[in-house]
Amino acid sequence: MGVDLTNFAESVGDQTAGPAWIIGQQTRVTAPTGVRQVQAPSGIYDLQPDEMTVVCGAGTSINELQEALGAVGQYVNLPLKSSDSGTVGGALAQGHGDIYRLGRGALRDTLLQVRFVNHDGHVVMAGGPTVKNVSGFDLCRLFVGSFGQLGFIGETILRTRPLPRSSRWFYIEQTSMSSTDAILQRVYRPASVLTNGQSVWFCIEGHPLDCDDTIKQLTPILANIVEVSGPPDLRSFPYRRSVSPVQLSKLFSSETEDSHLIVEAGVGIIHSKAPTQSPDIEPPVALIHQRILHEFNPTGRLNPGINLISGMTQ
Amino acid sequence: MTSDVYVQPISQRLVNQLRQALDLRRVHTEAADIDLYKSDASNIKGRAGIVCFPVTTREVQAIVRICAEFNQPFVARGSGTGLAGGATPIDGSVVISTAKMNRLISVDPVNRLAWIEPGMLNLDLTREVSRHDLHFAPDPSSQQSCTIGGNVANNSGGPHCLADGVTSSHILACEVVLSDGSLVMLGGEEPEPHGLDLRGAFIGSEGMFGITTKICVRLTQNYTAVKTMLMDFTTVQAGAETVSAIIAAGMVPAALEMMDQLCLEAVEAYIHADLPTDAAAALLVEVSGLPHAVNEEALRITDIGRSHGARTIRVAQDEAERALLWKGRKTAFGAIARIKPNYYLHDTVVPRRKLNEVLQEVYRIAREHDLLVLNVFHAGDGNLHPLLVFDKREPGVMERVHSAGQEIVRVSVEAGGVLSGEHGIGLEKRDFMPMMFGPHDLQAQASMRSAFDPLGIANPFKVLPSPSSCGDAHDIGEGMWV
Numbered sequence: 122m123g124v125d126l127t128n129f130a131e132s133v134g135d136q137t138a139g140p141a142w143i144i145g146q147q148t149r150v151t152a153p154t155g156v157r158q159v160q161a162p163s164g165i166y167d168l169q170p171d172e173m174t175v176v177c178g179a180g181t182s183i184n185e186l187q188e189a190l191g192a193v194g195q196y197v198n199l200p201l202k203s204s205d206s207g208t209v210g211g212a213l214a215q216g217h218g219d220i221y222r223l224g225r226g227a228l229r230d231t232l233l234q235v236r237f238v239n240h241d242g243h244v245v246m247a248g249g250p251t252v253k254n255v256s257g258f259d260l261c262r263l264f265v266g267s268f269g270q271l272g273f274i275g276e277t278i279l280r281t282r283p284l285p286r287s288s289r290w291f292y293i294e295q296t297s298m299s300s301t302d303a304i305l306q307r308v309y310r311p312a313s314v315l316t317n318g319q320s321v322w323f324c325i326e327g328h329p330l331d332c333d334d335t336i337k338q339l340t341p342i343l344a345n346i347v348e349v350s351g352p353p354d355l356r357s358f359p360y361r362r363s364v365s366p367v368q369l370s371k372l373f374s375s376e377t378e379d380s381h382l383i384v385e386a387g388v389g390i391i392h393s394k395a396p397t398q399s400p401d402i403e404p405p406v407a408l409i410h411q412r413i414l415h416e417f418n419p420t421g422r423l424n425p426g427i428n429l430i431s432g433m434t435q
Numbered sequence: 436m437t438s439d440v441y442v443q444p445i446s447q448r449l450v451n452q453l454r455q456a457l458d459l460r461r462v463h464t465e466a467a468d469i470d471l472y473k474s475d476a477s478n479i480k481g482r483a484g485i486v487c488f489p490v491t492t493r494e495v496q497a498i499v500r501i502c503a504e505f506n507q508p509f510v511a512r513g514s515g516t517g518l519a520g521g522a523t524p525i526d527g528s529v530v531i532s533t534a535k536m537n538r539l540i541s542v543d544p545v546n547r548l549a550w551i552e553p554g555m556l557n558l559d560l561t562r563e564v565s566r567h568d569l570h571f572a573p574d575p576s577s578q579q580s581c582t583i584g585g586n587v588a589n590n591s592g593g594p595h596c597l598a599d600g601v602t603s604s605h606i607l608a609c610e611v612v613l614s615d616g617s618l619v620m621l622g623g624e625e626p627e628p629h630g631l632d633l634r635g636a637f638i639g640s641e642g643m644f645g646i647t648t649k650i651c652v653r654l655t656q657n658y659t660a661v662k663t664m665l666m667d668f669t670t671v672q673a674g675a676e677t678v679s680a681i682i683a684a685g686m687v688p689a690a691l692e693m694m695d696q697l698c699l700e701a702v703e704a705y706i707h708a709d710l711p712t713d714a715a716a717a718l719l720v721e722v723s724g725l726p727h728a729v730n731e732e733a734l735r736i737t738d739i740g741r742s743h744g745a746r747t748i749r750v751a752q753d754e755a756e757r758a759l760l761w762k763g764r765k766t767a768f769g770a771i772a773r774i775k776p777n778y779y780l781h782d783t784v785v786p787r788r789k790l791n792e793v794l795q796e797v798y799r800i801a802r803e804h805d806l807l808v809l810n811v812f813h814a815g816d817g818n819l820h821p822l823l824v825f826d827k828r829e830p831g832v833m834e835r836v837h838s839a840g841q842e843i844v845r846v847s848v849e850a851g852g853v854l855s856g857e858h859g860i861g862l863e864k865r866d867f868m869p870m871m872f873g874p875h876d877l878q879a880q881a882s883m884r885s886a887f888d889p890l891g892i893a894n895p896f897k898v899l900p901s902p903s904s905c906g907d908a909h910d911i912g913e914g915m916w917v
Contacts, residue, residue, distance in 0.1 A: 171683035172786050194685045217627065229632055230604050243875045249853035251784040253601065253816040255590045255639050256854040256864075256871055257898060258880045262603065262635025266627070283685035286728070302545050309725055310656055331725035365624035366546040387546055389625050399629040405619045409886055410630055416882035429630050 124162050124178045124276035126236060126244050132159045133273050133423075134242015140422040143273045145180055145208030149215045150268070153426055161210050161275050165189050173252060173281045174233060179210025179274040195281040198231045210274045216266025217361065220352055223387050224312030224326060229265040231279050237264065237272035240418050250278050263413070269424040271417040285326035288312065291336065292349045293321045298370040300343055301386040307342070308335055314386040315352060318373035321386075322352050358383050358392035362399065365389055402430050445484040445527055449505045453487060453529075456497035461488040461535075472512065472530045476577075478779065479520035479862050483510075484527030490535045492610065492618065492648040499646065500616030502529055508892045511646040513554060513582030516575075517589060518780055519861030521641045525896050531646060533584050539563050540649070547654040548607065548624060553584025553647050560652070569654040572599040575857070576765050584647055590639030592857035594690040594764065595721075597815040599655060601857065603638045610649035611637060614888040624651060636883060641859050642894035644887035658723035661689075662733040663757040666745040667714035671695060674716035675791035677743040678814045681720070682787060684739060686732050691815030692719040692764050695794075697774075698809040698822075702763045705770035710763060711747060718814065719764055767811040768822070774807065775824040779836050783847035784856035787817045796846045797821045804839040806832075818856035819847065845870065860898045868900050 133141055141159050142152040152158055163180035170193040177186060183199050183206040190196050199212045200219045206212075213235075218228040234248035247260035264271055293300055301316045304323050309331075312324040325332045336346060364372070366389040372382070383392045391397075402410065407430050414421075414429070445464075453462045463469055463486040472483040484507075489495045502509045509529040512522045524530050537554035544567035551560060557578040561570040574593035575581055581591070587609060592601040599605075608622035622634030637644050668674040674693055681688065694702065695716050703710040711717055718740070722732045737748055751757035771778055785793045794810060801808035801823065812820040821843055825832045844854060848870045855864060868877060881899055885891070 169786070169788070171679040171788055173682060173687075216632070222626065226600065226604060227626065229635055230600055239875070239879070245875045245879050246872065247876065247879060249784070249871070250851055251786060251817055251853050251856070253592060253596070253784050253813070253818050253856040254853045255592075255601075255857055255859050257860060257868060257877075258643075258883050259590065259603065259635055259639045260879060260883060262632045262638075263883065265635070266630075266632055283687060305545055305547075309659060327725060328728035328731060330727040334725070334727070363625040363627035363629075366626075367543060367548075367624060385626075390627065402630050403619070405613070405617050406621070406630065406633065409619070409633060412886035412889065413631060413883065416886055417879070 123176065124164070124166055124236070126162065126238065126275040129159070129162055129273075129275050130238045130242050130244050133238040136241070140425045141273070142424055143210070143214075143269050145211035146182070148205045148207035149211050156425060159273065161208075161273060163208070168193065170195060174250065174278055175281055176276065176278050177209055179208065179213070179277055181209045183207060183209060183212060190281055191284065194284050196284050197279050197281050198225050198228060209277055209279070213265050213274060213277065214267065214269050218390075220313045220315060220355070220385060221324065222390070223314060223385065224310055224324070225282070229262050232261045232265055232277060233280050234278035235261055235264055235274055236276040237274045239272045240420065240423055244275065245272060248278070252280055268427045268429065270414060270427055270429055273423065285312075287329045287332060288324060288326045289332050290322060290324050290349050290351050291346050293343055293346055295319060296321055296343070298373055303342055304339070305387045307339060313352065315383055316386055317383050322349070324352070353383060355383060355392050358394055360393045360396045362391050362393070362397045363389055364391060446505065449501065449507060450485060452501045453485060453498060456501060457487060457489060457494055461490070463487075469530070472515070472524065472532070475512070475515045475517040475520060475522040477518050477520045477523065477861070477863060479523045481523040481525045482527050483524045483530045486530040486532060488532050488535050492612065495531065495533075495612045495646055495648050496616045496618060498529065498531055499612050499614060502892055503615050503890055506890070506892065508895050510894045511584070511588070511642045513585035513588075514556070514580050516577040516581040517585060517861065518782070518858045519855070519863040521589065521859050521861035521894070521897055522585075523862060533582065533646070533648070536648065537582070542567065542654075544569060547656070549652050549654055551583055551650050551652060553587070553650060554582050557581050557583055557586060564654055565657075567654075568657045570657055571652055572596065572605050572655045573602045576768070583650055583652065587638050587647055587650060588640065588642050589857065589859045592813070592818070594692055594813060597691055597813065598687045598689045603635060605653045605655070606634065606638055606650060607653055608651035609634055609637055609647040611645040611647050613645045614890045614893045622651070637887070639859070640884070640887070641861060641898055643884055643897060645893055658689075660726040660729040661721060661723040661757070662729055663719070663721045663751040663760055664733065664736065665710070665717055665719055665749045665760055666740040667711040667717040667747055668744055669715055669746060670744075671716045671794050672791040673744040674718055675794065675814070677718060677740055677745065678790060679787045680739045680743060681736055682815070684735060686722075686735065688720050688732070688736065688815060689723040690719065690721040691813070693717070693810065693812055693814035694719070694764070694767065695810040697807065698767055698811045701770040701774055701809065702767050704773055705766065706759065706763050708759045708763050714746065719760060764811065767809075771809060771822060771824050775826050777825050777827045779823045779825070779840060781819070781821045781823070781840055781843055782855050782858040783819050783844055783852055785817045785819060785847050785850045785852035787814075789850040789852070790814060790817060793819065793847055793850050793852070797843055800839050800842045800846070804835040806835060806839055813856070816856070817852065841867070862897055865898055866900050868898070
């Protein structure tokens with residue numbers, strides 16, 4: 122059962138109406154004024170727990186999707202339910218994973234198949250409906266994080282996963298990066314390890330008794346581990362950048378005001394209070410970007426103003 | 436669109452330039468030397484013009500620049516274990532073997548990263564990092580001989596990819612030589628490099644976007660507990676339904692493999708593991724992780740198996756028994772030589788709930804084509820591997836094999852499945868792409884390819900049917916399904 126994209130395609134492909142901006146709940150990127158706005162279909166069309174896949178419109182609210190999946194003991198690796206989680210299409214277009222990436226994997230692995238509307242209004246399919254597929258080139262991964270520049274996503278087939286038996290957060294105050302290294306090395310596949318250079322929060326998922334055993338084994342090495350209700354509140358750290366996880370320890374040794382950052386150890390995402398400029402893309406890589414954009418969005422009418430190469434989308 | 440490529444006969448000037456760029460001994464042109472490179476492990480034979488063995492990225496760049504100057508197609512090759520003709524050279528292409536670029540460059544055990552060269556063997560990487568209690572998760576059955584570069588080209592899978600994902604989930608960055616000889620780094624150690632995910636696009640591009648010369652892999656922690664079970668059933672249907680029931684119950688085992696009766700008989704005769712040769716099907720199920728979770732999941736899976744009619748459930752009692760059960764699974768393809776001298780291995784994926792329906796179709800197709808078929812496959816992700824066994828000396832048998840194969844692909848796609856789960860498209864299934872993709876879908880893929888390789892000389896004529904690739908194959912490889 123698929124999503125009817127006829128009206129969406131006609132709307133996007135209407136060349137006489139000029140450029141188009143796709144909007145969801147506008148929790149990630151705000152549409153510029155003066156550009157025609159279009160919205161992708163929403164709704165869950167086919168949820169198959171024994172396939173671990175779900176078919177939904179790109180305009181579907183992530184909250185609605187996670188709720189429906191939770192009812193069958195599953196979730197999808199998009200940002201978790203919250204007041205500002207936005208739509209499926211928005212999360213994929215932005216491509217940012219959440220703080221559980223260390224254990225749950227990258228967001229880009231979630232998208233199995235996409236049907237999108239291209240710059241001249243044709244519906245194009247990429248990927249495949251099964252959890253494993255190497256039929257043709259992997260256009261799906263290219264779409265994740267493309268900010269609507271390659272086409273507007275209408276329908277997605279997403280990989281789902283079983284909800285963990287338990288998901289528990291722990292906290293260690295007044296510690297150092299060596300503690301995060303110890304957690305990364307000694308905890309079996311932690312779901313998340315966050316630090317501000319002075320304190321560490323980490324999440325262990327799985328069987329509750331395994332979690333208990335893990336903490337018991339850590340206690341002789343790391344003192345004062347306490348269980349907490351959840352991760353630190355990152356709303357006051359609205360900016361993010363991506364670095365090699367190897368660089369994180371150097372970052373804290375050089376930063377004077379550590380409280381301005383929280384980092385995802387073992388991953389390399391830095392959440393900060395102040396905006397930072399992404400480094401420019403190397404010229405040969407930028408050239409491939411330009412060629413791809415020329416092929417997929419030759420007149421620039423899809424989401425005009427987004428610049429994937431210079432980092433304006435931060 | 437990709438520009439047309441008209442393959443020239445190999446000129447002496449091209450040979451001379453390659454010999455200047457590389458050590459003379461690493462540019463092979465003699466028929467006896469290059470004949471070995473006319474195909475990969477598929478049945479599709481092509482023709483190599485020159486075979487080069489670079490040892491550095493600079494040498495790969497030099498070879499590719501020379502090919503670009505002569506508008507000469509090139510084909511990257513690792514160990515040649517591919518099964519879809521992806522590394523089969525067409526019409527005298529230059530074969531660039533990365534087999535000698537096989538070093539482990541660095542390992543970061545805390546952040547679980549390693550940089551390697553593309554010719555490193557899959558199993559060698561896991562052996563090298565095992566002292567850090569880490570491994571490389573993708574484990575194709577050919578892992579003793581396939582290269583990581585080849586895994587990247589095919590986005591390879593393996594039995595243990597059910598829980599941990601296929602190659603793309605374990606590659607952070609690829610240094611790539613593009614078809615004009617320029618060098619780019621796609622992706623990086625950072626998790627979200629700015630811009631498009633060109634790394635993701637490159638993985639699985641079957642050598643048609645460029646040649647990778649350095650790879651950053653994500654390593655996976657070794658489990659602390661494991662249970663391996665073999666459960667057998669009197670019907671294939673009961674085995675297939677057990678697979679769906681396990682997944683629906685919220686468990687993703689580390690591996691969930693199925694073997695049918697003919698396969699069990701062949702393997703048992705080969706390894707003598709006391710396999711249930713009178714069963715219609717057997718499931719090899721492995722759960723791994725931490726002890727409490729492993730014990731609980733093993734019990735739940737056992738209960739599900741029993742409720743679906745499992746006749747016996749054998750739990751490996753030690754590492755030796757576990758290794759024996761896995762040996763049966765991983766050497767199944769060798770075991771079939773006892774039945775017939777030749778085989779054709781297929782690779783499609785179907786929704787799990789359609790496993791039984793499609794398997795029954797596979798048996799019907801084999802029967803109607805008077806062929807024997809064995810099934811040994813990754814049931815957990817619906818990845819079928821019907822194995823047609825035959826004696827190619829029998830007149831007319833190859834036509835029946837190809838016809839049956841085409842029909843197996845068709846019924847898989849019609850059941851909501853896909854053309855390939857892990858072998859890729861290559862030459863073998865290139866002309867089946869329209870079964871799954873429409874003209875606009877194929878055009879989008881061709882556009883992506885031409886953005887990476889506007890010259891159209893990186894492994895041309897593969898994956899995309901000719902109207903989409905605008906290539907001009909002069910020669911059809913022996914064994915192609917066209």
